[in-house]
Amino acid sequence: MDAAVCFSGGKDSSLAALLLDPFYDVTLVCATAGLADSAVHAREAAGDLGFPFERVELEESVVREATEQVVADGFPRNGIQAIHEHVLEEVAGLDYDAVADGTRRDDRVPTIPRAFAQSLEDRHGVDYLSPLTGFGRGAVDRLVETHLDVESGPSEQLPKGDYEAEIRAVIAEEYGPETVSECFPEHTQTRVRGRR
Amino acid sequence: MDAAVCFSGGKDSSLAALLLDPFYDVTLVCATAGLADSAVHAREAAGDLGFPFERVELEESVVREATEQVVADGFPRNGIQAIHEHVLEEVAGLDYDAVADGTRRDDRVPTIPRAFAQSLEDRHGVDYLSPLTGFGRGAVDRLVETHLDVESGPSEQLPKGDYEAEIRAVIAEEYGPETVSECFPEHTQTRVRGRR
Structure with a gap:
């Protein structure tokens, strides 16, 4: 069985892929409109983890x-949720079992x-997996610590393949960098450099 | 890291153990008051899967x-939920990381x-995992099909190590076999015979 894992290059989607790896043929998938370099960073991280990649x-x-x-909200939650639901629909429509x-x-x-x-499962005839x-x-942190080589830093300095990167780029272009800081409170992101 | 998986000998707890196996030192645990042969059947299934076992x-x-x-309810749901919560507390109090x-x-x-x-995690300083x-x-069924050798049959003919077996034994002893049938609608159970 093959599984497409929605992948940002961060620790959560990387760990999800590792948990599925013994049971599925995993491909890491980055969905992007190309408004930031998301696919470049996700592809690099996928290679570091040794998984095939699809944009x-x-x-x-x-x-x-x-x-x-x-x-409009002044915070990212609803926008990110909307993109993620859309991406799941798109990826569920591809030719993967899960x-x-x-x-x-x-x-x-x-x-x-x-x-x-x-x-999603019924309409597309796929399995949805959220390992x-x-x-x-705590368990996620310990598994990441044991199995992944991770680099961390503030979001704006750590180029990644997540939705946030693309939304940040569009906000910066249309509203200026101050609006980016207003909408995204400073927090630490992670990027995966490989398996341990 | 070691993990105690609450184990009945059925396909769900077996598959949970298989999913954790690449990341934890798994022990299969059967909690029982000894009112039925639960531990015997669970120990046998654990051996067939190649995991250590603790009663x-x-x-x-x-x-x-x-x-x-x-x-009192006439159905098993609340009673089984109560035992399971109690068992999680007991097992969380043992010397496992998860x-x-x-x-x-x-x-x-x-x-x-x-x-x-x-x-549970905060009070006992453990991780709770429900893979x-x-x-x-659908995904569970396909993983079971691919990775486990499973035998199935009606509950009363398939001796297992689950809470139902023990509750059935007590009801039969105290109320007679008719009350067992009244409380447990006939359904198909599974017992695991090993890995595929």
Whole structure:
């Protein structure tokens, strides 16, 4: 069975891939509209982990609408959730047996309710897998520590392949860098450099 | 890191153990008050899977109270949930880094709410793992098919190491076999004979 794991190059989606690896033929997938260098960074991290990689084209309007949402809200949660749901639909429509992501039990965003998961599975004839939802924050941290070589730093200095990178780029272009800081409180991001 | 997986000899707890196996030193644990042959059957299945096994003693009162609940309700859900929560507390108090179970995303019983999981982790200083909550019914079935050698049949003919076996034994002894059939609608159970 093959599984497409929605991949940002961060520790959560990397760990999700490692958990599935013994049971599925894993491909790491980065969905992007090409408004930032997301695919470049995700592809590099996928190579470092030793997984095949596929770039999935997103409609630019999906990212732009999510960006409007983030700016209107003043925080990223709803915009990121909207992109992620859209990406799951896109990837579920590809030719994989399963679509997976790095959603965690203790995450607030993105969250995939069971009803959404079942609907996605029924409509596309795929399995939706979120292996990290079975693990709490502490367990995830310990597994990352043991199995991944991770670099961390502030979001703006750590180029990644996540939705945030692309939304940041659009906000910076349309509203200026100050609006980026207003919408995204400073926090530490991670980027994976390989397996341990 | 070592993990104690609450184990019945059925396909769900077996698959949970297989998912954790590449990342933890797994021990399969059967908690029983000894009112049925649960530990015998669970130990045999654990051996067939190639995992170490530990029997954990439950207070007889825990099973008897759950049995009263099942008879009063006329269905097993609340009684089984009560035993499972008690067992998680007991196993979390042992000397493992993590306690795990075979709870599934699409299960109605037992269900472990996130708040219960976090409380268990905080109070006992362990990680609670429920690897199957990241997988839907279809994905679980396909993984079982691929990785486990499973025998299935009606509950009363398939001796297992689950809570149901012990509750059935107590009901049969105290209320007679008819009450067993009234409380447990006939359904197909599984018992694992090894890995594929």
